Amino acid sequence: MRSRSGVTPPVTTSPVTAAGDDRPVEPVTSFDDACQQVTAYLKQAVPMGIWFVSRYDGENQVYLTVADSVYGAEPGISMPWSQTLCRHMLDHPTSRITPDLDADPHADPGGEPVAMRESYQVSAYAGVPIQHHDGHLFGSLCGLDPSPQGEQLRSHEPLLRLLGGLLGCVAELDLHRTDLQRRLLSTQMESETDELTGLTNRRGWDRLLVLEEERYRRLAEPGAVLYVDIDDLKVVNDSAGHSAGDEHLRHAATVMRRTARRTDVVARLGGDEFCLLMVGLTTPQVADVALRMQAALAAAGIHASVGQAAFTCAPTFAEVCAQADQDMYAQKTQRKQARGATGR
Template identity: 75%
Template sequence: MDAEARLTDEKPLTEPITSFDVACRQVTSYLKQAIPMGIWLVSRYDGENQIYLTVNDSFYGTRPGLSMPWSQTLCRHMLEHRTSRVTPDLESVPDQEPVSGRKQYQVNAYAGVPIQRDDGHLFGSLCGLNPSPMGEDLRGQEPLLRLLGGLLGCVAELDLNRTDLQRRLQTTQTASETDELTGLANRRGWQRILNVEEERYRRLGEPGAIMYLDIDDLKIINDSLGHEAGDEHLRRAAKTMREAARGTDVVARLGGDEFCLLMVGLTQQQVIDASARIQSALAGAGVSASIGQAVFSSATTFTDVCALADQRMYAQKSERKASPA
């Protein structure tokens, strides 16, 4: 039975496509019925890893949230060797052999297409894997996969643009969520934004990080120069952080000398670079601060990511005290 007939025979898809994750669920569900393979999945490329967002699996035991280094994936190989995007028998393609884990995980047939942003950048991939070789008619499904991959790219672009607009709107906080001294989000506002962002991350897999900062020597300034000087020091720190951050980053003051940032769309190396840039900007403004950061992880909650960033911040503070510049 061909794909069109299968779609006609299946129950209608009644869930409205209101977001990228819904579209992914419907596409992988349809492909699992129309082109039966061991697994159909949609993944996100975050610059370093392939993260599985949506998984329809009847063989491999894969689940959403798992990831693997991009360099070891068949999807990377597919992009670099355009002739093998749909391969019924991987044993017949010699240049597939270097792909790590192919035999270990029993992958002998592959069908996949890239999912791209409007600007041509890679978002991720739509792919199917099968433990045994498949018939040559699998090659004839490539136009359908290209069509579905292109449609997923359009939905992803719309969802990401909507998400970006929502983040920008979040910079206008209500009075109950704004720190009076600095004008930044307060602890209550930070927690609300964090909850919203975690839901987005589970849906879209967009990489990013949480950064914790602790202003050094605030007590000394308060005791020696007075609390007005201490407040001015905090305002200067807040202003510097806002200017050093991007427009979509969230900067918040948790209280006292504790600040935090939410930064989305950065790889791990970019997060390290951003941390160094912010610390340098603060030093240039006469503000000494200790910083710790942790990237988003599908294996943990954002509460755990915050705790790790906080732990790393205190580790840096201890190091700075042990070896003052």
């Protein structure tokens, strides 16, 4: 149901109680609210060493919400998807609820997940996929325990499938709401533009990073930042004057805006430094965008150095930007050395 404004209202639930708890459950207003309530409920109703909700970002499994009394896991940790039990179990539906991994030959993942299982001392597994309505995998709802469980664990599969399906619906609604918020923010940021290029200015960029970091902590939507430094602005200023330098920057801004996706944010931090924020891309895709951006600028006669860094829960987004900045300056140094070696 939509409001008259066309914006999907927050998902709410009736006050219900968790197992063994007569306190009412708070209304669900976001995906992370739903994850916290589901993992807390399962920790009591289906006791396991850990219950968690994860996001599959195309490369890694990122823990979003964790209810853990055994493993010491925390939200934000990640591991390569190929090394996770969830990857194996989601590929083999008959093994999604396995009370004793050692006693079930069909549950043997083989390969890299074995090392992960031994490292975490996992003997029992219960997990279901969290999917969008089109079947696209968002992540998983999963429980692990270091000790084998009884066969009664299998009886909880319908409950887990129900909860996983509900989390998929809430995740999709939250992502849709996030997309609407980004579009609204883009409109609001029209007043936070760089006068020379018409791009987002530093104040708008800093405000955007704060909001995107909060969204990433909730949904772990993959993405990255690019830092772009125009190599030859000083040469243009010295040889043709500052008016020509300004036109050079405007031209660079036009090329970057044309090369970026409609949903990307392109900003000018000042001088010859630009940056882009891109959501929904994996690390290989970001590397491809960086190469295409550099090639597009070069084709327009603009030499530039480009650095990149992916979103991650470990550092703050300010540190992610610093990583991209360092990557850009490393490339800039290499380019200067290469030009010096060739006498250009």
